[in-house]
Amino acid sequence: MLPEVPDRALTELGRTEGGADTLALLVRDQDTRRMILLRAVLDAAETAEPEVCSDARRTRLRQDWALLAEADRTDRARGRPSSARTRLVHPLTGPWAGRCRRGLRRARTTDPARHELARDLAHFSTLAAVAAARAGIPFSTRLTPRDGLLALPSLGALRTDPDEAAVEAVHDNGVLTLRRSGIRDVVVHLERDTGAWSAASTWTSAYALPGLLPGAQPMPLEDLDPYRVPSSGPGRHALGAAPDDTERKRWLQAWSAVAAVLRTGGEHRLTETLALLRCLVPLESPPGAEGRGSSSATRHEAFGALLSSVPATPVAFAATLVHELQHCKLAALSEMVTLHQADATARYFAPWRPDPRPYDGLLQGAYAHLGLADFFQRRALTQDGDGQRSTSAWIQHARYRAQVGAALPALVGSPHLTVRGRAFVDEMVVAHERMADHPAPRGHTARAQAYVKAARALWIQRHPLATPTNR
Missing domain, CATH: 1.10.287 (Helix Hairpins)
Structure with missing residues (x-):
């Protein structure tokens, strides 16, 4: 049963505010909905026609779920936050799960649609592999690149040949080895929170900005995840250029003073950002902006993600956060009330x-x-x-x-x-x-x-x- 929204919480939210308890209520509800959606995807796969989801794909989904469950048990036994749950309630898991569910619910589908669904379902293996690696579980599995990129959320991405069908991933003691036929292995060393380093030029590490306040969790800059923008065409959500040090430095400069600016607009603006924001998704700047304007958005299915071009100033960044997080709060409330x-x-x-x-x-x-x-x-x-x-x-x-x-x-x-x-x-x-x-x-x-x-x-x-x- 989904939680009731107390009158006090409705009052706070109606005034565009929200104390810690109210914001936590929204977050818990959204996390629960994300887990329910994932369960719906797995159930739909079990009952889908073979031409929609093959027996081999169903078996692989069960294996991936078993690896996630093992990661969850391992983390809990060691008194750590569950890497599996962290991965499954991450904002960008929502768009991926929604695509999978829509694909599986089609009674009849075309060959291109079946191919796309197969690629989407294969992404579940990367989520399971990342959670298992973060939990410190040894494993060996085969992962599927997408359009010449094998993206491993929170770790990084490996550039591959566009027609490469699979990469073998072997993990042991914080070291992930990526193997392909006829090519030298890529050895990746996991970082503590976000990212993983490798000497290989084909590897790009995931990146995170520092925590908004000292002691806060780093803020992932999601410039590699394949589900970070809608697939129906980028439109005003156009992706930025391939990540490089210069672009990431611009984000760091804009981000560094945001907490202080938010606080001048009320302590509750800093509180809601800390409670709700889980990742940033870079977009390209609007045409003709010349460093002055920016574009931004939230996605209903990606609660906690802010899509934005690099704001010109910390004040513009803070205003973008205030604007988009109100959309985030109201969308979450509207699902409950x-x-x-x-x-x-x-x-x-x-x-x-x-x-x-x-x-x-x-x-x-x-x-x-x-x-x-x-x-x-x-x-x-x-x-x-x-x-x-x-x-x-x-x-x-x-x-x-x-x-x-x-x-x-x-x-x-x-x-x-x-x-x-x-x-x-x-x-x-x-x-x-x-x-x-x-x-x-x-x-x-x-x-x-x-x-x-x-x-x-x-x-x-x-x-x-x-x-x-x-x-």
Whole structure:
């Protein structure tokens, strides 16, 4: 049975906050759902038609599960965190498991789809191998490269020939030997938390940024995992260039001051980042950004992952975290509580988007912008008297607060809200009104309101047939 969400937690989240207990509740629920999804994949494989999942593949999945179970028992017996569970609840395991489940549920499938499913299911072997290696279990197994790359999550990746079918992996006492026919063995030495080093030029180690605070876990920079972006086409989630020291150094520079910046926007922003963020996925910078702009996203099936190009400054990085982690919190809450029963018709005006939005999209956007309005107001108040920095924070706050103010009437007035959904939206209103206690300078507020008014007029001009729900 999934846990209930206490009223106190709903109140905290409605105000874009969340104490340690509330955030832990979201994390536990998401981890449970990830494990249930994995169980569903294995069950679907057992019952799939042979042409969808062969007997040999089913046998291999059972063997991989047995290796994961052994890793789990070994770690627990030694009083260590389970490397198997860590691997299975990792954010990027979610997109992989979702792909597998969708592939296995198809009653009829084409040869290319069967080939793709086979490659996806083979990835389970790499997860099992990594968990077993981290647990210190000796093993020998055969792993399948994908498009010329054998990715071993948290360890690194081996470049192979594009048509190479298998790599033999042998692990003993922290040393992983990767063997291919007619090619010199690649010997890889495991690091403690993330990464593994090798003298071989074909090996690229996984990389992690330092912990956000002293004593915190390192933050993986997932630039090698094959499931880090959707497979349907990169679109705005385009992958960055192949990882190199220069690119990783840019990430380190932006990351190094993020904790201090988050704290200026409220201690709760640092708390939620520590509780929810599990990995960063690099994207390429937007065209024409020239180091100033960035793109970012979260994925519903990859709770705890932030996809982003390198933010230009620590302040931009912190704002990206605040923005995307609000999406993360609301998506997780929405799986536990039915907030509304609105359909997916795109009819609402959102000042931050040129296109009409469905109710859920409006709610998500308003919630994320409410978090940003809170973040920049607290920064402005912290920096009062600091001239340019304070002015910049007030401008950002005024813009975000005005945008949320334009969206709230449609959110509050919807007949599709459930009882708990109405309580949640009411708390958003409380948070928005509370900001009036410390208003931005009048000029910034006036310009922000004029911006929203102009955006609304342009939206009406572009979408004359849209239902004028919140014009």
